[in-house]
Amino acid sequence: MSVNLRVSVGGLRLTSPVMAAAGCGGFGHELARLGVLEHLGALVTPSISASSHPTQHRVRLTEAPSSLVLPTDWPTIGTDTMQPTRVPWEGEQGVPVVASLVGSTSGEFAQAAAGLRRRTLLRGVGGVEVNLACPDAGNKGIPFSYADFAATKVIARVREELPRNVPVLAKLSADVSDVVEIARGCVKSGAEAVVVTSPLRALSMTGVRLSLPARSAGLSGPALLPVTLRAVHDLAAAIRDGRLPPVAIVAVGGISNGHDAAQAMAAGASAVQLGTALIHDPGALRTFRDELVADLQALGLHDVQQLVGLVHR
């Protein structure tokens, strides 16, 4: 029995529901060198901002049980320094590219989006993912994704700057009191899809001596899977009950293989992103399809879209 794995995420058509999460799949050539790029439905780029933010201190990635702790002050690439003639994702055109935008004010997000458009860096970009987990400089550093007014404003400003045919994906945090409320604001202001969850807010500590700074960080990795499933489930349930307008949901956080993806899709996701899983083993992409197909066949399904939201029917 042949199985259809094609999905659409807010208008972005993918040949497979698996994407590389922002900052975990490089710009494509790293995965191409490993011979696994072709297995991706889409690739989300590392963080892109209005102007380059180089590394002040080193990105220190530490291990916690079944997870990784990543500092939040990550270096970014500015649209101002990117060469329109040589965009980093060029050459990966076989795989749809989603640009990941970051900023510390809604204005900066808008500027980054405008930079993409004005400098024609949008060439080869199938969609834009807005990373709302960035600290909001205008709100005591509380991430945009924790306050619906802040998230709504960012999405509206980014949406204004981009052509209608470029879908906007809002990346949300699951560790908020009501993810549905934040998602509603984003959808109202023009997001075509929501992505949950960003890394959970955490602290990076390497010891207890006073001289060792405790730095703001995010927790990601397999430990997050149940959290992600819960957020996806709640969003899908809200859509079913009419509390949230219909919107595509993308699951990210702790998804390591095709079986995890099948669960996330049954909970309501149209697609999934692999992050830490690619760092642990980029070869996971090779077996992903078979694992997902096996789960579909066990359910007697021949189209992955029949799996989306299965638990809500």
Place this chain on the structure above:
Amino acid sequence: MTVAVTGELIATRKVGAFTHLTFVAPGVGEIARPGHLVSVAVGDAVSALVARRTVPLHAVTPSGTYGGTVDIVVDGDRDPGMRWLADRRVHDEVALIAPLGRAFPLPQEPLPCLVVGVDTAAAPLAWQARALRDRGCPVELVVAGSDDRHLFGVVEARRTIGNVTVVTPGETGLHEPLRAAVRAGVRRQDAAIVYAAARAQELAVVTPLAESLGAVTQVAIHEDMPCGTGLCSACTLPVRGRDDRVHSIRACSDGPIVRGARVVWDQYLAGLAGELEARA
């Protein structure tokens, strides 16, 4: 070209404080050169370890009796992931990706070279020294470690290369004796190139010294590399480009071999500070 394989462990032995492991890994031996890395997934399916461990290849054999092998040297006391690797038994299988990164460049001419290695970073140096000698380069080796049990490859190097200086810490630590050995080694044979493999703290000592003595330095950055494949950007180091601006490059995929003079050591060490202190 990169090979991703599940390699069976066919030999394991203790070498002082370290563990020397040989895996079957077809296809790596044909393309790997000294300085290249191998990235290893540690822990099994139910393990809590997510980051990989990336180490230099110690040696490789092309497909033969065992279908091609790779050898690595790990320090099991370093962290739980290295411990897991050191504890593997013959017939265990481990997911490997190799060769990664840039190898040591070889000089076009037969120039005198000094090769310096500290701790497990010294693993690829006997291989590199042989490659240099095959080019006709006169070669001397400096092998350093925190004590006798943390010296790697002295016996093998003595057998194949001959001129080996062993360095262990003096009263003020490792840096002074290391500096003295490098100074003597460069002067003795008027070395044109110094190849050094170590952690940043030692490289920051060796590099300016060797450059001040007129040698070009090619250094292998020994660093925590959680993916090894260039995906995570957690192994960056600052280097000065031709435009005189400081860029950050990834040690795993843009290195691990870089021109020592290009690295902005102060900035690199400052960035590592918390990490180093936490380990101390």
